Amino acid sequence: MTENKTTSSLHYDSLVVQGAPARQNEYGAIMPPIFLSTTYRFEDLDHQGTYEYVRTQNPTREKAERLIARLEDARYAFGFSSGMAALATIFEHFKPGDHIISSANIYGGTYRFFSDLFTKNQIAYNFKQDLNALTDADFKENTRAVYIETPSNPTLRVTDIAKVVALAHRHHALVICDNTFMTSYLQRPLALGADIVAYSATKYFGGHADLCAGFIALNDPSLAEEFYFFQNTLGATLSPFDSYTLIRGTKTLALRLDRQQENAKAVIAALQNDPAIDEVYFPGSSNAVEHEIQARQARGNGSVISFRVTEEVDLKRFFNQLQMIDLAVSLGGVESIICRPATSTHEPYPQAEREKLGVDNQLVRFAVGIENKADIIADLQQALARSRS
Ligand SMILES: Cc1ncc(COP(=O)(O)O)c(C=O)c1O
Structure with missing residues (x-):
């Protein structure tokens, strides 16, 4: 897990281009290399190098993750093989008996996750037609999160992120925001107080209909540790080649x-x-x-x-x-x-x-x-x- 400790002074439209530089390679290449090796040599029996095995860490994926974190101005970002894999990893946080509030108007695949997998895993949920009408009364003892997609898909309804954050945090619930339709170029849910941002990077970040990818970005170190564990354990990580494609697509x-x-x-x-x-x-x-x-x-x-x-x-x-x-x-x-x-x-x-x-x-x-x-x-x-x- 890498932490982004930098806040760049570059404008966003410079950062998309310069945010994943290949500064330290022996050839002076402008674009980062794709590290395809699945496994890395140990220094000796007792010492492993920085990298060990591709699912756990990969230098090209780390570049892509660092780029997304910098663009979001987040401490941590994690790359996945699809937007759904990113969401599934976030949802792994919840346990039987938990309750989640969601806007009713969400991507169909996410709806299917709620209706089939949350039901199977005994995680309760409520769909609210209009999250702007959320009140204290909507929260239960076991409410752990509010899930937002804004603008919503496909009727482009808008949810007031800061207002939902204020209510949710009063009830110690996380706010998860799928920011796929806006990207960090147009909207920064973390800056508005949301706890976790999720992306289908298959869409604007990739930008050329030739990449399937997902990302999570967040600031909380203990949640980041948990998601790093889930990322490695569930295994739906972004491949080295797709990490490179993501970096290239994001430049524009x-x-x-x-x-x-x-x-x-x-x-x-x-x-x-x-x-x-x-x-x-x-x-x-x-x-x-x-x-x-x-x-x-x-x-x-x-x-x-x-x-x-x-x-x-x-x-x-x-x-x-x-x-x-x-x-x-x-x-x-x-x-x-x-x-x-x-x-x-x-x-x-x-x-x-x-x-x-x-x-x-x-x-x-x-x-x-x-x-x-x-x-x-x-x-x-x-x-x-x-x-x-
Ligand atoms: C808003 C939104 N979130 C998540 C997803 C899922 O992403 P992926 O198709 O990359 O798994 C989609 C896919 O269309 C989407 O539109």
Whole structure:
């Protein structure tokens, strides 16, 4: 386990580039080497070197972990083979009889973890429709954590992180925040008092739809020891090669997100004027309160938006008509991709629950990429026009 003791004076858009330097290698290479060796020579029978075995420590993974920690301004970060592996490692902290409060509107895979594995492991949970309405009365003797995804997936509802932290800490409960949709470029849950930040780095950090990775970042040393133990014991660690890919992808994170956010704004404006669209969703679009929270706690809105098409639109035809934009799940890559959450990312939800969250068959989630915004808008508009009855 390595500790990040530095607070960099560099701006974030410099730190993504310079945050994992390969300073001490014999060739003067700018990029860090990929250490593929699974095992390391002992100095002698009684002395092991810094590294022993790849699952436990690896120099390339440590570079990636240090980078994510520096970007988050956190003391510790741990890299995993997927976002779900990162979340599963966090959830290993809880015991039978514990209780967790979560926002109802979360990634379908995380929902499945709650509904299947928490149930199997006798960990109780409550889904709150609106975590901004959380009160002392929601906490029980055995409440150990509040789980937040903000903005939520896929309706982009915003939770006031600092407000949840104040309530949770009064009840000695941890606050876990999945910050995948924002990244540390736009939002810093730890600085707002959250205890643990989780990422699917498969999304914006990787950024090129060619890497599956997850991270945890946190400041508390005893929780960090526990997660280091779980990381090694459960074994879903980030591979050396994927650690390298993560470092490379992250170098352009700020650049990509700047462009993606600019594109997303243009797409929102175009869709709001399209007769085939009932409603467009983005962080803060639901009401003035959430708009104010988002403006206060984040530096931008990211590039995932959702929209509900009118009943006149045949969605199957719409997806078939798209020429440039691909029908695919995931988000945060350079390519624009689009999906219907009800039958993909949010399929694990029972239909009634899904509909309560506004995730119906006419809702479309759009992860805006870095292409020219005119091409993105033209593709959406022609497909909408051709799919209206
Ligand atoms: C918000 C969020 N958290 C976690 C995950 C899981 O990440 P992974 O697919 O890298 O396991 C996803 C995946 O889509 C996600 O959208």
